[in-house]
Amino acid sequence: MRKANTQTPCSETNNPSPSSALIYTARAENNNGFFRDILQLYVSEGSAIADLTWGRGKFWDGIDQSKYELIRLDKYTPCDVNADFRAVPLADASRDAVIFDPPYVTRMSFKARTKGNPAGSNQKDAFGVNATGPKNEREIDELYAAGTAEARRILKRGGILILKTMDTQRWRHIELANLPGFKLIDLFVVVTKGLPPGKAYAQKHARKNHSYFMIFQKLRRAV
Numbered sequence: 001m002r003k004a005n006t007q008t009p010c011s012e013t014n015n016p017s018p019s020s021a022l023i024y025t026a027r028a029e030n031n032n033g034f035f036r037d038i039l040q041l042y043v044s045e046g047s048a049i050a051d052l053t054w055g056r057g058k059f060w061d062g063i064d065q066s067k068y069e070l071i072r073l074d075k076y077t078p079c080d081v082n083a084d085f086r087a088v089p090l091a092d093a094s095r096d097a098v099i100f101d102p103p104y105v106t107r108m109s110f111k112a113r114t115k116g117n118p119a120g121s122n123q124k125d126a127f128g129v130n131a132t133g134p135k136n137e138r139e140i141d142e143l144y145a146a147g148t149a150e151a152r153r154i155l156k157r158g159g160i161l162i163l164k165t166m167d168t169q170r171w172r173h174i175e176l177a178n179l180p181g182f183k184l185i186d187l188f189v190v191v192t193k194g195l196p197p198g199k200a201y202a203q204k205h206a207r208k209n210h211s212y213f214m215i216f217q218k219l220r221r222a223v
């Protein structure tokens, strides 16, 4: 089994794409399109991967999972191991790459997908309209802190953390940029395809129509 390309993450040798198919940081694309690019750049085939927030496995749509030693975890959805990402049942330094896409909105700010709001979500469990989700920003902070600490524990030296997030009332991607024990090595801006529908209203701020994949490499030092 080959290890993740953790020593030279930006090496051209790990990206055989011709120049006409270079990978760029931002575009209007589904998550799985970016995720495919991220695996190509940073995670070699055969790598040991843990997806801590499997959900419905949407990141992996169209990707041959058999090329990796993949373990799918989630506390609430069907997967290999139902586990809380704050206490992951995997050994220290056992994974080349970890994927972490925790709930990032509170119960209060969740907007369900309806005819009148097609931009909403149908992932109740993920976003906390039921009793499982975070009630406030402090609880979201705690999920990020505990989950990324577990990701660091189970990653091998130089391992890769693929973290998905979105800015809300908080500039979360800025807050996360200096994640303890990691170096941010890439940042992808996932622009929502099309414009989010909505009635005109008196705006105070620009409406956000993008999210992020943040790519971190585990550092030797914990802070």
Ligand SMILES: C[S@@+](CC[C@H](N)C(=O)[O-])C[C@H]1O[C@@H](n2cnc3c(N)ncnc32)[C@H](O)[C@@H]1O
Binding pocket: 052, 053, 054, 055, 056, 057, 058, 059, 060, 073, 074, 075, 076, 077, 083, 084, 085, 086, 101, 102, 103, 125, 126
């Ligand atoms: C944004 S969704 C992930 C979506 C997933 N990346 C996909 O492609 O389908 C967040 C996921 O975190 C899970 N989750 C929430 N709290 C959790 C916890 N404490 N431990 C483990 N999983 C949790 C939810 O069940 C949900 O599937």
